[in-house]
Amino acid sequence: MLKLYYAPGTCALATHIALEEADASYEAMRLDFATQGQRTAEYLAVNPKGRVPALVTDQGILTETPALLVFVAQSFPAAELAPLSNPFQLAQLQEFNSYLCATVHVAHAHGRRGTRWVDDAGAVEAMKRKVPATMTECYELIERKMLKGPWVMGERYTICDPYLFTISTWLEGDGVDTGKLPRVVEHRQRMLTRPAVKKAVAEEGTQLP
Amino acid sequence: MLKLYYAPGTCALATHIALEEADASYEAMRLDFATQGQRTAEYLAVNPKGRVPALVTDQGILTETPALLVFVAQSFPAAELAPLSNPFQLAQLQEFNSYLCATVHVAHAHGRRGTRWVDDAGAVEAMKRKVPATMTECYELIERKMLKGPWVMGERYTICDPYLFTISTWLEGDGVDTGKLPRVVEHRQRMLTRPAVKKAVAEEGTQLP
Numbered sequence: 420m421l422k423l424y425y426a427p428g429t430c431a432l433a434t435h436i437a438l439e440e441a442d443a444s445y446e447a448m449r450l451d452f453a454t455q456g457q458r459t460a461e462y463l464a465v466n467p468k469g470r471v472p473a474l475v476t477d478q479g480i481l482t483e484t485p486a487l488l489v490f491v492a493q494s495f496p497a498a499e500l501a502p503l504s505n506p507f508q509l510a511q512l513q514e515f516n517s518y519l520c521a522t523v524h525v526a527h528a529h530g531r532r533g534t535r536w537v538d539d540a541g542a543v544e545a546m547k548r549k550v551p552a553t554m555t556e557c558y559e560l561i562e563r564k565m566l567k568g569p570w571v572m573g574e575r576y577t578i579c580d581p582y583l584f585t586i587s588t589w590l591e592g593d594g595v596d597t598g599k600l601p602r603v604v605e606h607r608q609r610m611l612t613r614p615a616v617k618k619a620v621a622e623e624g625t626q627l628p
Numbered sequence: 629m630l631k632l633y634y635a636p637g638t639c640a641l642a643t644h645i646a647l648e649e650a651d652a653s654y655e656a657m658r659l660d661f662a663t664q665g666q667r668t669a670e671y672l673a674v675n676p677k678g679r680v681p682a683l684v685t686d687q688g689i690l691t692e693t694p695a696l697l698v699f700v701a702q703s704f705p706a707a708e709l710a711p712l713s714n715p716f717q718l719a720q721l722q723e724f725n726s727y728l729c730a731t732v733h734v735a736h737a738h739g740r741r742g743t744r745w746v747d748d749a750g751a752v753e754a755m756k757r758k759v760p761a762t763m764t765e766c767y768e769l770i771e772r773k774m775l776k777g778p779w780v781m782g783e784r785y786t787i788c789d790p791y792l793f794t795i796s797t798w799l800e801g802d803g804v805d806t807g808k809l810p811r812v813v814e815h816r817q818r819m820l821t822r823p824a825v826k827k828a829v830a831e832e833g834t835q836l837p
Contacts, residue, residue, distance in 0.1 A: 466771055468727075478716040483730075485694065486722035493715035507687040513695035516820035520676075521692075521730040529745045536738045536745075536762065542754035545746040554747065564676055 431472035436581035441495035467627035488578035517524040523613035526553040551594030583608040591628040630654035631684040645790035648824035650704035693791035697787035735762040760803030793819040800837040
């Protein structure tokens with residue numbers, strides 16, 4: 420059986436929701452970041468990067484959200500979470516998820532984990548100050564150009580939706596004025612009507628804005 | 629016909645090599661970052677993010693290296709650049725490429741594009757100072773745990789190889805001691821024996837260490 424390692428408030432929620440949408444059999448394994456649960460020898464043996472999510476499968480351990488989301492879609496094709504046999508459409512999904520992973524999540528991380536990239540305390544504070552602007556810029560692009568509606572890719576719900584939802588729950592905490600992002604906010608609310616989202620959010624105790 | 633927008637010295641080289649490996653018909657469109665070629669109205673109409681790579685296809689425009697690499701592999705299956713029908717193996721490839729995209733490339737970018745994340749000149753300098761350490765940490769993980777050899781995924785050459793090669797050409801410029809990364813250096817040299825790599829490198833005028 421699959422085992423998903425997650426911590427509340429992290430991007431692992433996206434994979435957690437996808438597993439629920441796919442009706443997968445899995446066990447959710449909670450780590451506590453407050454007590455550095457991701458840095459124990461036991462967990463570093465699972466994921467040497469010391470991060471979540473990590474998915475233990477019968478064939479080995481997988482990490483990185485964009486990889487896990489396609490893995491879930493491909494392992495549970497009946498759920499139709501991605502247009503797997505259409506190279507262009509699949510690339511559009513992956514393009515969106517890559518943007519979330521490498522640009523949006525990274526912009527957010529500068530408010531929490533600045534010491535990844537600097538040793539200087541003043542520079543850490545300088546990073547925190549810019550997070551509202553960088554996250555706003557990312558989300559204005561999502562609002563205007565990327566989110567087709569009602570779901571990210573249009574009429575079909577896909578693996579992009581739980582990932583966008585997860586990062587969208589961080590917006591108010593990052594100082595973003597969500598009043599200027601009506602379509603993103605509507606997407607977030609629409610997600611919360613789905614049973615799979617409700618279940619994963621309840622299990623993690625996700626703090627919703 | 630496909631059109632690949634690239635600029636020399638960027639991660640677009642990975643997709644450029646993959647297109648060569650796939651024996652694809654494509655046109656390589658060069659942008660000059662020194663004159664802000666990625667910020668012209670003409671290019672922003674292609675890619676509103678103002679970055680490379682961007683791939684113009686008959687169906688529309690695609691961006692983001694991990695998405696483009698799977699797109700090339702799936703569009704030209706005869707080249708066998710990815711285990712597309714094996715969910716676990718494909719996820720392993722994507723896991724590696726996600727790490728390059730969201731962690732390694734991001735670590736590198738702190739040396740060149742710090743103003744993405746801070747407005748303060750001192751903080752930009754603080755970021756530059758840490759690049760050798762963060763890039764070394766990333767590459768030690770690649771050297772010890774990720775690069776199976778002779779290719780990234782083992783015996784089979786895949787879309788991970790051009791991506792690793794591309795970022796590995798930046799190591800000396802990022803102040804990394806490559807003497808401690810013999811397997812990575814060997815991979816870089818092995819790549820340079822491939823006709824597809826030679827051709828893309830020559831066309832871009834890639835500066836090799």
